[in-house]
Amino acid sequence: MLQPEMADEAGVGLPPWRLLLRAARQREGRAPGSGWLQLATMSAEGCPRVRTLVFRGWSAQGELELLTDTRSEKPSDLLHQPRVELCWLFRKTREQFRLRGLARIIDGEQGREALEQHWQRLTPRGRAVWGWPQPGEGFNPEGPWPEQIPDGAPKPEVLALIRVKLERVEQLDLKPHPHLRRCWLRDQGWLEQHLNP
Template sequence: MNGSDSLPQWRPLLRGAREREGRSPMGRWLQLATVAPDGSPRVRTLVFRGWSGPAELDLLTDGRSAKPAELLHQPQVELCWLLPKARSQFRLRGRLEKMEPDLQLRERKRHWQTLSPGGRALWSWPTPSEPFATGALFPEELDDVVPMPEHFLLLRFALSQVELLELVGHPHRRRRWRRESCWREEALNP
């Protein structure tokens, strides 16, 4: 099995755990941990937007938020995907991929076009973390014809390690897969 071209063993496990969430947003929400330029940790919840390769996943962010500066400072991240109905926690470690400008633009446009009118509206809201201004506009929907804003950013992460903690049975089960070992499964103490 080629570790970079084949679907890693953990992908079907993650898909199955996400499917158990049904229509719950928990199947799409994951936490992104970054390091701020001052060295302090930051964690926030983002929406999973799809796979761009066997071990590369896409997230979207507002370029006016703190995340782009944090990722420029430290491109290594950890993502945590807690799927309560499956009683599973996936910990995904990797780094922000640098993409060629043409590919980055093409992929951003592709993601922009897949968003619902309500999803696109979020990028027309005022700058994140700025003081709230009474009377500021927070549209609920944007038409398909509205152009993609410059601050609509794609974050593509290339994963290097995945851990799965299954919170069922006694003892719990913990496994790890690493890209460097062609995603071979390792059993770990929970």
């Protein structure tokens, strides 16, 4: 289950790109992968890293929310360099959104309530990955590899929230000829700019 958009039904209070993103998500429906987006980070060694994560909603401040495991490399990458870009492709609608901003890790006591809410919203199968061994270590078939973590199970300490405060958003709509490309910048009040595709 996703968090509701932070505005009334008419979209009052949302940046214009959020309305377009919401419309693309609605048209995409329940297509496999419709909630998946790619997160690009930079490691401390200067190596670019790209991972696919699941969109988890919006914070009350309008930050994009994702979940991660604190044992993975993402938290250390984000501590080293908080600037990130996300790419969200909607195959059915033939639209792509590129979202750039500053990411921060929310874990432990600072985000206890938000993390607990996200944990409870996950399905038992969705929770299972947080019961697996440390990501990136040598594979041991003995595990543990739970297939489910039931409702009511305590939130694991390794669950963390990534919140991205967006600074720049681009949309590329591949349907018209020529393609439509537009951009919005936070520091310009999210005013729409048209760009060559």
